[in-house]
Structure formats: structure tokens, C-alpha cells
Amino acid sequence: MVNMKNIKRRLGKEQWAAHGLKMLGQIGVGSLRIDDLCRHLKVTKGSFYWHFKSRTEFLNAVLEHWKQTATFDIIDRIEAKGGLPQDKILALFDESNSGVVDFSAEQAIRHWAKTKKQAAQAVLYIDDQRMKFLIPQFRALGFSKSEAETRTRLLYSLIISEAIIYQKEKPANRRRRQRQCFDAIVFPA
């Protein structure tokens, strides 16, 4: 009888990057210690420095992993599912606030971008990609070019800040409030 659960999985670069991104969201770049990361993954530094030649190289890998999982993967999923423009917009809004994507990490990266050029470039690029996805949806709803850009910006601002502004509301109230904000942007009176 083979016990699949107790097979000691060895780690690949991607799993390191994924855990790095998770920790980034919890404690930030400046506090991210290699020792802590290793302890968290139940390995030692010998493993870390086999995969990455330095802390910096590791952080770059984490950044790449964020670009992939927090943007490209999401857009791909939504496009694959299809649907009406308003459905796609809502899907992006929902998925951004569902906890599937780790926005804490994004928050850390956005601040990291203040000092790290590569992070700044990544953030600029990702913002552009997401808005490039949203604008055509609004246009398909009948908004003018200018209006579509404005509403895209409003919605994107809402998405970002929903993840950043702390909530003490009950989930039900929050969803209702979010829905009102969403409607005010997507379906103006």
C-alpha cells in the first residue's frame, strides 16, 4: 500500500517562488528573510542556494511569478469562460476580491516598486494589461472611448482599493456595498 501523502516532495523553483510571494504579502520585502522562508518550507539554506544564487535573484523570480499568476492567469480564465462584457467585468471584480489572488503580495510589490526598478516596471506593465482588458468591455457596453477609459479607471481604482482599505464590515454588508459601487460605475443612471 503506497502512502502518497507521506512522500517527501522536493521543491522546484516555482514552488519556492510561490511561497516567496505568499510571504511577501505577509511581511513585505524588507522583512523577508531566507532563513524564515526555509523554516516555513521545512528545508535549509542548502536548498535555497541550490535554486537561486542570491536573495536578489530569488526576489526577481517571485516578481515574475506574481506577473503570471495575478494577471495573465486571471485574464486567461475569464476569456476562456466567455460571456457578456458586463459578465467579464464582474468576473474580474469578483476574482480580485475573492481571495483567490493574493492581493497582499501585490500591495507589497507596489510599495517595493518605490525602490526597485524591476518591480516598478512590472507594476506599470500589469496595470496597463489589466486596463487594456477592461476598456474594450466598457466600449462593448456602449460607452464612448473617453467614457470607457474613465469608467475603467474608476473600476480599477475600486478593485485596487477594496484590497487595500481595511474592512470591518460583515461579508454580507460588504458585498452589498461593493455591488452598489460596481453598479454606479458600470450602469450609471
Added chain:
Amino acid sequence: MVNMKNIKRRLGKEQWAAHGLKMLGQIGVGSLRIDDLCRHLKVTKGSFYWHFKSRTEFLNAVLEHWKQTATFDIIDRIEAKGGLPQDKILALFDESNSGVVDFSAEQAIRHWAKTKKQAAQAVLYIDDQRMKFLIPQFRALGFSKSEAETRTRLLYSLIISEAIIYQKEKPANRRRRQRQCFDAIVFPA
């Protein structure tokens, strides 16, 4: 003849806190080193540990300083100036994006709040204070209670994310786009 400029100014707690807040915005909590701070202020650790008994105590002072300067002082200025509701709303929006207030620090603090309870409480409290200031302005413009809350939230989201989303636009374009977003929230068709 007294040379005022060459008088070696000795530091007080507030100046330490102010510089701490500035550095916080640049590099984040995790990277904030006492040695760096001292070098930046052209003093040594002897000075630091005279004012604060530990790094933690210092960070708490920085947090208090942020609460005062980034919220209370702003609201006081706007209320002192007076004007119509839409003027007050615009004033808050403008001052938040003018660079007078250091939003980088706020960004750092908001992420810091993930791990530091006191920071989390401060952020919750400050968000509440700011929105409590905005809601009556919207009500005075004729919006219903529910509508005023929704539009407050939309505007506050815009303010927060304007400071967080990176800009590659020219200042003129940015102001125009901001104005469009602002109008869509405050003066819906």
C-alpha cells in the same frame, strides 16, 4: 553677529518621527534601519536611544505622527478654509494627490498593518475619519444617505489608488483624467 543657519539644531521626538515617516515611505518598515536613519539625520545611535528606548517604540511614534499629519491636519485646514461642499471634496482630493502629504508612507503603513496590530487599528480609524468627513459633504449636495456612502467610497477609492497606481502620464493629461473621474463621481449625469 549671530549666524542662525550654522547653529547645530538638536533634534526632538517629532523631528525623529517625521524623518522616520519619510524613510518608511521610501523603503518600508522591514528595511528601516536605525543606523541608516541616524546617518540620514547626521547623528549617531546615542541620540536615537536617548529619545526612544527601542525600535518598536520609535515606530509607534512614527505611526502617531502619521495619524496627525496625514489626516487631522488636512481636515483641519480644509474646514478652516470653508467653502461649498464640492469645494471641500475637491480640496481633499487635490491635497491628497499634490504631494503635500506623503502617500508612500501611508502605503507602507497599510501593508505594515498586515502584521502590526497597532498599525491596523490606526488605518481603520483613519479611513473612518476621512469618510466621516466626506459623507456629509455628499449629503449636502443632495445625495441620499445610501448614495452619499457609495459616492464617498468611490471617491475615497480613487484617492487611495491614485496614490498607489503608478503613473506614466504627463501631469496635464493626468489632471484631465483625474477631473473626469472626479466629475463622474461627484456630478453624475
Added chain:
DNA sequence: TTGTACATACTATTTAGTATGGTATAACCC
């Protein structure tokens, strides 16, 4: 001359990075 503000010199701990040896696993051959 008293108390505030700072310098200097030190300690203990933490941390990034290295050197080296060991172990698991897939691939290959028989």
C-alpha cells in the same frame, strides 16, 4: 550646575552567502 541631546566604543544576535558532503530519484543498461 543641572538636565537635555549626542558621540564613542562595545556586545550579542541575526543574517546573507559559501563550502562541502550527503541523499533521493529518474534514467539507463543489463
Added chain:
DNA sequence: GGGTTATACCATACTAAATAGTATGTACAA
């Protein structure tokens, strides 16, 4: 299948530098 080997993955033990905090002496204003 069983044995061998190469390679990917990890442990252990170390070094050098950075860093929080302390102890103590000093300058300066009121």
C-alpha cells in the same frame, strides 16, 4: 527486475558583515 550512475535536491557547518541595543563619557544651553 536488480544494479549502476548521473543529477537534482538538501543538510551541516562555517564566515563575514550588518544590526539592535547598552554603557559611559561629553558638549551645550538655560
